[in-house]
Amino acid sequence: DSGVTQTPKHLITATGQRVTLRCSPRSGDLSVYWYQQSLDQGLQFLIQYYNGEERAKGNILERFSAQQFPDLHSELNLSSLELGDSALYFCASSVGGGSDEKLFFGSGTQLSVL
Amino acid sequence: GENVEQHPSTLSVQEGDSAVIKCTYSDSASNYFPWYKQELGKGPQLIIDIRSNVGEKKDQRIAVTLNKTAKHFSLHITETQPEDSAVYFCAASKGSNYQLIWGAGTKLIIKP
Numbered sequence: 001d002s003g004v005t006q007t008p009k010h011l012i013t014a015t016g017q018r019v020t021l022r023c024s025p026r027s028g029d030l031s032v033y034w035y036q037q038s039l040d041q042g043l044q045f046l047i048q049y050y051n052g053e054e055r056a057k058g059n060i061l062e063r064f065s066a067q068q069f070p071d072l073h074s075e076l077n078l079s080s081l082e083l084g085d086s087a088l089y090f091c092a093s094s095v096g097g098g099s100d101e102k103l104f105f106g107s108g109t110q111l112s113v114l
Numbered sequence: 115g116e117n118v119e120q121h122p123s124t125l126s127v128q129e130g131d132s133a134v135i136k137c138t139y140s141d142s143a144s145n146y147f148p149w150y151k152q153e154l155g156k157g158p159q160l161i162i163d164i165r166s167n168v169g170e171k172k173d174q175r176i177a178v179t180l181n182k183t184a185k186h187f188s189l190h191i192t193e194t195q196p197e198d199s200a201v202y203f204c205a206a207s208k209g210s211n212y213q214l215i216w217g218a219g220t221k222l223i224i225k226p
Contacts, residue, residue: 002157002159004157041218042203042216042217042218042219043158043203043216043219045213045214045216048213056213058213090157090158092157096210097210098209098210098211099146099207099208099209099210099211099212099213099214100145100146100165100207100209100210101210102148102160102163103150103158103160103214105150105157105158105159106157107155107156107157108156108157
């Protein structure tokens with residue numbers, strides 16, 4: 001168990017809808033990362049937050065947004081969903097915000113857009 | 115920008131044999147190289163990492179080697195076991211203020 005909690009584990013929705021994925025980092029970790037992993041694909045970095053502030057942005061679509069709350073949990077909002085958004089979404093956390101730190105990944109949220 | 119190439123994409127080895135996965139990075143300023151293992155249905159987990167001031171690092175059956183001149187680093191798994199079957203990702207970073215750049219992953223299959 002990595003200590004990172006993601007909910008829900010599975011999400012099935014229809015095209016055009018909006019969903020929210022939630023992540024609780026390990027106790028004491030200030031940084032949260034969101035990744036997308038499509039079928040048989042690698043890890044695509046979406047966005048990073050550090051202590052409530054956006055720190056880095058990757059290949060995140062404009063239809064997607066995220067935030068980190070004062071209690072350090074984070075939410076990833078996906079709107080106007082398309083079939084191609086079906087993927088496994090991972091949250092990871094680390095103590096600080098540096099890319100040379102160990103990342104702890106959650107078990108992911110499997111999103112299916114029908 | 116920074117790019118990390120990982121080979122092979124799939125590797126099948128007999129149980130008990132060794133497995134080697136290689137990654138090549140493009141930015142010579144990269145100084146941190148982690149390896150993550152992703153088992154089926156789980157998130158990736160760090161298994162070993164190396165920094166540019168070290169040429170090799172071992173942890174039981176796994177080792178990582180770094181060749182800064184050639185800009186490549188490799189994961190070595192000896193005496194492979196069924197539980198080694200997973201997808202392995204390499205990554206590279208230039209430092210704490212830069213993003214981690216990931217390889218595409220290698221699916222390792224251990225044949226009984």
